[in-house]
Amino acid sequence: MNRIGFDNEKYLKMQSENINKRISLFGGKLYLEFGGKLFDDHHASRVLPGFEPDSKLKMLLKLKEKAELIIVINANDIEKNKVRGDLGITYDLDVLRLIDAFRSVDLYVGSVVLTRYAKQPAAEKFVARLESLNIKVYKHYSINGYPNDVDTILSDEGFGKNDYIETSRQLVIVTAPGPGSGKMATCLSQLYHENKRGVKAGYAKFETFPIWNIPLGHPVNVAYEAATADLNDVNMIDHFHLEAYGTTAVNYNRDIESFPVLDATFKKIWGYSPYKSPTDMGVNMVGNCICDDEVCKEAAKQEIIRRYFDGMCGLKQGIVPSFVPAKLELLMKQIGLTVEDRKVVVAARQKAELTGAPAAAIELNDGAIITGKTSSLLGASSAMLLNALKALAGIPDEVELISPAIIKPICHLKVDHLKNTNPRLHTDEILLALTISSTRSKYAELAMEQLSNLKGLEMHSSVILSQVDNKTLKKLGINITCEPEYQTKKLYHAK
Numbered sequence: 390m391n392r393i394g395f396d397n398e399k400y401l402k403m404q405s406e407n408i409n410k411r412i413s414l415f416g417g418k419l420y421l422e423f424g425g426k427l428f429d430d431h432h433a434s435r436v437l438p439g440f441e442p443d444s445k446l447k448m449l450l451k452l453k454e455k456a457e458l459i460i461v462i463n464a465n466d467i468e469k470n471k472v473r474g475d476l477g478i479t480y481d482l483d484v485l486r487l488i489d490a491f492r493s494v495d496l497y498v499g500s501v502v503l504t505r506y507a508k509q510p511a512a513e514k515f516v517a518r519l520e521s522l523n524i525k526v527y528k529h530y531s532i533n534g535y536p537n538d539v540d541t542i543l544s545d546e547g548f549g550k551n552d553y554i555e556t557s558r559q560l561v562i563v564t565a566p567g568p569g570s571g572k573m574a575t576c577l578s579q580l581y582h583e584n585k586r587g588v589k590a591g592y593a594k595f596e597t598f599p600i601w602n603i604p605l606g607h608p609v610n611v612a613y614e615a616a617t618a619d620l621n622d623v624n625m626i627d628h629f630h631l632e633a634y635g636t637t638a639v640n641y642n643r644d645i646e647s648f649p650v651l652d653a654t655f656k657k658i659w660g661y662s663p664y665k666s667p668t669d670m671g672v673n674m675v676g677n678c679i680c681d682d683e684v685c686k687e688a689a690k691q692e693i694i695r696r697y698f699d700g701m702c703g704l705k706q707g708i709v710p711s712f713v714p715a716k717l718e719l720l721m722k723q724i725g726l727t728v729e730d731r732k733v734v735v736a737a738r739q740k741a742e743l744t745g746a747p748a749a750a751i752e753l754n755d756g757a758i759i760t761g762k763t764s765s766l767l768g769a770s771s772a773m774l775l776n777a778l779k780a781l782a783g784i785p786d787e788v789e790l791i792s793p794a795i796i797k798p799i800c801h802l803k804v805d806h807l808k809n810t811n812p813r814l815h816t817d818e819i820l821l822a823l824t825i826s827s828t829r830s831k832y833a834e835l836a837m838e839q840l841s842n843l844k845g846l847e848m849h850s851s852v853i854l855s856q857v858d859n860k861t862l863k864k865l866g867i868n869i870t871c872e873p874e875y876q877t878k879k880l881y882h883a884k
Contacts, residue, residue, distance in 0.1 A: 391754040391845065394684030395439035395675075403674040405448045408595065411672055412560065414663065415591025418583065420576040423564040424671070425597040428490050433597055435868065436612045436689040437679070445595065449562065450494060456560040457499040458491055460484050461570045464503045464512035472708075473567060474699060477860055481515050483566040488524070499556055500525035504571030507531065527552035529571065529578060536646050539653040548581040569620045573647055577654055584658045591663070592651065594644075596671035599624045601638045603676045608689035610639055611720055615696040617641075618716045619709065630666035638668040690724070691847065691868070694731045697721055698870035702853055705873040731870065733849035736760055738872075741851035747876050749773040751848040751867070753780060763813070766796050770850060770858045771819040777846075778823075781839035782832075790833050791819070791826045816861040843867055852876040 412419050425433065427449070429442045441447075449456060466480045473483050488498050501519055503512055506528040519526045529551040534541045541547050554575075561579075563572045576592050583590040598613035599605075605624055614624050620643075627640040629648055644667040651670065655662035664670045679685050697717040703709025721727070728734050733750040736758045740748035746763040749770045753759060759780050761773025775790055784790070799822060800812040814822065820840075826833035844866030853871045854862070862869055 391438075392681065392684045393439040394679060394681040394688065395437040396678045396680045397439050397441050397444060399680075400440070400674060400678040401444060401448060403677060404444075404595075404672065405451065407672045407674060408448065408452075408593075411593045415593075416589065418556075418559055418561065418588060418590040420561045420563060420579055420590060420592045422572045422576050422592070422594045423562055424572075424594055426567070427562070427564045428487060430597065432612075432616050432692070433675075436609050436692050437675070437685055438688050439680070446494070449496065452560055453494075453496055455558055456562055457497045457556060457558040458562045458564060459500055459502055459554060459556070459575065460487055460498065461502045461504055461563060461565040461572050461575050463570045464506045464509050466567075466570070467503075467515050468509040468511045470511075471567070477856070477863070480566040480570075481511075487564070487566065497558070498524075499558075499561075500527055500554055502527045502529055502552075502554060502571075502575055504529045504575060505531050525555070527554050529575060535574070536650045539650055542650055543581060543654060543657055548578040551578045551582075553582040553586075554579055568617050568622070573644070573651075577647075577650060580654055580658060592670065594671045596673040597675055599639045599641055600676040601627070601640060601668045601671065601673055603639070603679070605639050606724065608686045608693065608724055609679075611724055612689040612692040612696070613641075615693045615717055615720050618696065618700065618713045618720075621712070621716070627666050627668045630668045633665035638666070640667050640671075644670075690726055691731060693717070693721060693724070693726060694728055694734075695868060695870050697728070698849075698873070701873040702871050705853065705875075731847065731849065732758060733847050734870065737849040737851045747850070747852040749848065749850045751777050751843075751846055753777065753846060754842075766793065766800060766813060767819065768811075768813045768815060768858070769852075770854060770862065771814050771816050773848070774816055774819060774843075774862075775823070775836070777843065778836040778839045781842050782835040784832050784835060788832050790830070790836050791822045795822050795825060815855060816858045820861070840865060 423445065427445045430445065431442050433440045434442045462480055462484055471480045472478065473480065484501060491498050501524055506512060516526050532542055532547045563576055565572050580590055580592060599610040603610060605626060610624050614622060623642045624639055625642055625645055627638045627645060630638040648667040652662045697714065700709055700714035700717045704711060704714050733752050736750035737748050740750060740760045740762060744762045747769045748760060748762050750758055750760045751773055757780065759773060759777045761769045761776055763769045764772060779786065796814060799814060799818060803809040804812045823833055823837060827837045846867050848867050848869050850871045852874050859869065
């Protein structure tokens with residue numbers, strides 16, 4: 390574990406060079422769609438060990454004087470309260486988070502666009518909230534026949550009914566909280582409107598996944614399909630690219646389906662198209678920067694299993710449709726994976742069976758598996774966390790990091806004063822108790838110093854974690870999976 394499979398410095402150099410080339414291809418204005426997450430691409434960092442989550446941002450900062458950002462969100466995602474799995478916040482809240490994050494590094498956010506807008510009640514409230522914060526909001530609508538009916542799309546009944554987004558800079562970055570937001574359609578709509586106003590504008594796509602120049606069935610590409618299972622995306626051979634160049638390239642269904650629209654848009658605007666395939670539109674040097682293919686394959690396989698457990702838990706919680714875990718199971722079979730290929734799954738299940746209670750397991754960078762069991766004072770995740778910190782710090786197992794004299798009053802507070810039915814300490818509470826102990830205990834202080842070494846470790850729980858445990862462990866950077874089972878038989882499970 391903890392091996393590097395991706396050369397991030399090489400990627401920064403190659404990707405920025407190729408973006409600059411693309412900008413020079415279009416003399417007036419460039420709409421650059423950012424595929425994936427711009428600010429914190431944790432999926433890429435998990436499947437390509439060595440990729441830094443903010444790599445895209447670092448490149449963009451070099452162009453910030455001539456760049457502005459448009460953030461796109463699908464109005465249906467607002468209505469459905471769609472949640473970012475890695476951060477645990479809804480897409481609409483993530484828009485606000487992204488605006489704050491971009492502004493904090495002096496990047497100009499010009500506006501927010503709501504796509505597939507149809508006066509959804511939650512979307513209307515979000516528009517009002519944005520406008521109260523003095524953020525420009527534009528509305529784009531569903532188009533009958535999109536993406537196949539090019540004549541309708543390129544008319545007043547198509548892109549023509551969308552709001553024209555006012556921009557002021559040469560490079561317009563179009564990004565979103567997640568996939569399926571309508572970034573490409575937003576770019577194409579702008580090309581249509583810019584042409585009507587006599588402005589020459591081009592389009593390109595800053596792409597990460599799928600990686601066009603590695604095999605279709607490579608685990609890294611399959612992991613991307615797993616990450617977008619709720620959208621029913623499918624990786625495909627780009628037949629436009631194969632026909633134009635005689636070489637195989639990997640793309641995905643939505644870009645391939647949308648390419649005729651892009652091609653027709655350029656031809657209508659300029660009389661020709663600069664791209665012969667959807668792969669041509671992308672700037673994607675990721676495949677050239679994989680330095681250890683086996684490391685990336687293994688990391689991607691773990692991501693696919695994680696996505697499967699997430700899907701199963703989501704189904705149990707009633708927030709994911711049944712086709713999602715079914716598709717994820719199919720993807721696992723496609724590359725010969727089972728859940729037992731994730732070591733912590735086996736360890737957590739064995740510990741739970743042995744103790745007859747919820748258990749958790751975490752794998753350290755040296756391959757050691759550390760477990761935690763449920764006790765009268767600690768939940769399994771809290772016990773596992775303390776045991777892992779002991780192991781990382783070289784503290785003997787028999788040493789008590791936190792005295793029961795500290796834990797018991799907290800349990801008393803929870804049950805007798807705050808009226809919680811569960812007296813056991815959650816992970817956030819155990820970390821606070823550990824912090825208090827570190828003022829008096831050298832062992833507790835040593836354990837606290839190991840918190841940063843938890844980042845990137847793999848963990849599994851034999852039951853669905855509480856929201857507080859899930860958030861705390863994710864903040865520590867731990868990659869979590871859970872069995873799709875609740876700890877109790879109750880119908881209502883407090884978050």
